[in-house]
Amino acid sequence: MAKYVVKRICYMLLTLFTVASITFFLMRSIPGDPLASMAKTLPEQTKENFYAKYGLDQPLYKQYFKYMEGLVHLDLGESILYAGRSVTSEIARTSPVSGMVGGTALIIGTFIGVCLGMVAALKKNRWPDYVVMFIAILGATIPVFVLASLMQYVFAVQLGWLPASGWGKPVHMVLPVIVLGFGSVATYARYIKSSMLDTLGQDYVLTARAKGLSERAVILKHVLRNSLLPAVTIFSSSIVGVFTGAFVTEKMFSIPGIGLYYVSSINNNDYTMVMGTTVFYAALFIIMQLVVDFVYMILDPRIRIASDR
Template structure:
């Protein structure tokens, strides 16, 4: 764990550096966005100096690192509000959306994968495989409006967008969860089919255990190892994938905040959003490794 935590340091520094450089390469001037194109040059220069944008990029990056080391994300260029406060307001909404999407994906993908593996070559297997391929081929920016059109406009069961009404989280969660469910279906099927041919499964059957116990207590524990890895990695992808979904559904989370900050050339907010997403990736990967060792004793022995 100590080695992995120390290995996080260069990863986070690389993310900070790349984000800082790429954000500043985006065309447009935040001062011009705030004051307008017709603002006098003196006013532009004064605001640029106040925001620290008149300094060289290495100096700006150094000041940013020094503030970040103290837990200070800085202030928004657009409204001068502390970024940490904005993140605390937006992050719970994104976390709730990602968690609901993950529950939908696991609750749908894992059972479908088990059914497909146990009915290999039969119509349930073909149907589950076809459904997973179809869902994998649907991008979020297309699937979201399609679900919105069906359940909100035609059937009137759910709100179109926003966060104020009951059930407003359902459509964005389905949009995110369906894609991951397709991945988990194929992964669970392939992994379980491979495990069912192992010697320990045949031994469990030879001992007279019921097929239910053989599958759930023996085969599934080994088959879940790659599934856990995919779930851990995709959780970070869900948080990053909310950028498009939150924009489509008007969900006030960190993804939409990122899009808004890019449009306004709000460099500190953009950097803070990317850093938070990157840190979540790192933490989730670490927790996935620990859970992997819990499921497979051979990982603990190798460590």
């Protein structure tokens, strides 16, 4: 186990290094720089001082090694677009907002999706199955901005029950959570239904029923536990999607999350902010993949870590 964990950590560091390097050179390959528009109206000496402050006057390889040196010391640099703010502080300030909204939506959406998927599998080819699949198709096909606009029009404009946008009160989370959670409901309902239908035909399920176990015990102890493996696989990417994929929702509901700042940084060529958030996303994704491996072993005792031959 210790050997496996050390090996995975080494792979994680190598992956982070690769992601950071590729992102660095891709950002530098985009025409223009973050100071181009601002520098047009500045005196030449002031312009040179700005470029020197952020190291943009140095050769590309020197900029690269300087950034990697800071990354080793967990220093993500200073944002160019938001002068005086470190990238680390911006991530620390905005990511909890995205995590609060997206995490709530993911938990609620996953729970409802798993329950609906179970119903669809156990009531196959009957009206509950058709209703669940209809909901799943809607969730998979309706764009987020369309659903968000519809929710704002119905519940904020027509009924006046909820605010259309804003942040600061629990009530501001209701509509964004519904919009983000609807996609999770659709995804997990389809995965759980497909996985449960496959598991219900396995020999050990037939054996459990032959032993006289109640249908509830068979479903909860044998079928559902093994059917959750595909859901666990996509749950790791769903957690990362909470931070990376909610920028449309954050924009429409005026939520000051990390996704909104990430898109703004890309549009303004804020090198350090884009680099820092990309590394943050990559680290989060890699850590979640490691967690998934351990969850696999808990859910399915047949999965064991085999030593290299």
